[in-house]
Amino acid sequence: MKIDILAFGAHPDDVELGCGGTIAKLISEGKKCVIVDLTKGEMGTRGTDETRRIEAGNSAKILGVSARENLGMKDGFLVNSEEYQLMIVKMIRKYQPEIVLANAIDDRHPDHAKGAKLVSDACFLSGLRKIETSENGENQEVWRPKHIFNYIQWKNIKPEFVIDISEHLDKKIEACMAFKTQFYDPNSKEPETPITSKDFYESLTYRAQDLGRLSGVAYAEGFTTEKLIAMKNFEGIIL
Template identity: 80%
Template sequence: MTCDILAIGAHPDDVELGCGGTIVKLISEGKKIGIIDLTEGELGTRGTRDTRAAEAKNAAEIMGISVRENLKLKDGFLNNSEEYQLKIVEKIRKYRPEIILANAIDDRHPDHAKAAKLISDACFLSGLRKIETYDEGALQEVWRPKHVFHYIQWKHIVPDFVIDITGFLDQKIEACMAYKTQFYDPNSDEPVTPIATKDFLESLTYRAQDLGRLSGVTYAEGFTTEKLLAFKNFDGIIC
């Protein structure tokens, strides 16, 4: 099975928070999208490996994801090593996406920026013929995605472009809230974390609303790009 787009996140819930609206919109347009979680989020203050896995499965069902895998790399200690690069190369070659959506290039959690670079380098290496990888014993064909776009997470980063997610924000928030252990719940006895506050939950709406205001739509998600984008014409520009 191949995917049009592969969204990769350091932790379960990174993808939902960063680009969940874009994903559900593209799925509604017929795109096949997969998610690769690099770690199980096992160092998170709230929840466990098992709860995070169950929550990720529920979120994928809410969004309509075609496939979701977890590489079970070490949470909190991501590094741009050959071992980790090759694990991602194997998935890129397996699913052969045209576009990769990756973690923010700079962020509060150190794993996010590390993942951004790790994923970017793996995308390049995936196109090198002398690097051999295997899937169920079969030699994989090389594959290099055409684009790597980075979604925006905790920190404010000026996007290179935005995607209009008007009409899809509610579904994004529903997918995020599938992570019941992670986000705001006034009845929870777990420790309060920066993402488990009412303010953070509300920020999912007002940040999308602000990017929409700046771009002339109701709600939007922002991305940065690793290379200059070329447009065939102006037909895709909304405002």
Template identity: 60%
Template sequence: MKLDILVFGAHPDDVELSCGATIAKEISLGRTVGIVDLTRGELGTRGTAEIRDEEAENAGKILGVSVRENLRFRDGFFTNDEAHQREVIRMIRKYQPEIVICNAVDDRHIDHGKGSKLVSDACFLSGLIKIETQEEGAFQDAWRPKLVYHYIQWKNLTPDFVVDVTGFMDIKVASLMAYKSQFYDPDSKAPVTPIATKNFKDSILYRAQDLGRLINTDYAEGFTVERYLAVNSLGDLV
């Protein structure tokens, strides 16, 4: 299956938190989107890998993605080496996306920066015909995405561009609430983590509102790029 956009996250819920509304908007415009989680988030303080598997499946259905896969890398300990790069290359060649979106280039969780560089490197390597990979016993064709973007996570990095996601925040929030084990619940007896506070839950909306304020819309999500953005004319800018 060829996809228009393939989104990678180091952990289940990374994608929904960072660009869930953008995904929902792109799908509404007729684009096909898939998600690949690098790990099962098994080191997370709250919940279990099995619970998060189920939550990720439900969240993907809410967003309307075409496919969702998990590479089952070791949470916290995966590295940017050939073995891991080849697995990511296999996904890129399997779905042949025009656009790849991946983790923030710098963030609080060490897996986010690692995942960012791993996927970025794999996007380049995936276009080299002398690197051979197989899927279900068949050799894959080389494929390099046209564009690689990085979403913004815990840290308030300065975006290179933002997407107006007004009208799609309800879907984003619903997809996040599918991760019942992870986020704020006043009745939960689980240990409190940085993302399981009311402040963090509230930040999902107010951070998007702040980016929206800067472009005169209600909500926006931000991204960084690896090369210059280009437009055909000045009128292309919102």
């Protein structure tokens, strides 16, 4: 399957929180997007790997992605190993995305920055012809994405560009809240965590609103980029 956007998250719900609005927007414009979760999120305080799997599937349906996969890496102990790199290389070659979205380059959870570097290195390795991978007994074609963009998570990293998600914030929040065990639920009897508070739930709106205020739109999501972006012209810039 040749797609446009391949979004990686260290944990189920990372993609929704960091760039769910952007994915919803791109899909509404006819782009094909796939989500790949590196771990099952089994170390999370609330829920189980099974509830996370079900919630991830529900969220994927809300966003309308073409597919969602989980690589089953060890939650809390991501390492930039050859084994993990090759698992990601196989995903990149399978879907052949033009753009890869990945975790924040620096964040509260150590898996996020580790996941960002792991995906970045795999994107480079995926373009090397002497690294051979196969799927279902057939050799995969080498493929290197044109761009890697990192979304922003817990920390307020200064974005290098933002995407206007003004018409898609509601779908982003709906996709996030599909992870019922993870976020604000006043009736839950499970332990509180930094992301289960009402304030965190409200931050989904006010953080997007703040980036929108700074960029002249209602709501936005921010990204950093590994390389300098060249534009063909000024079309598409919101003035």
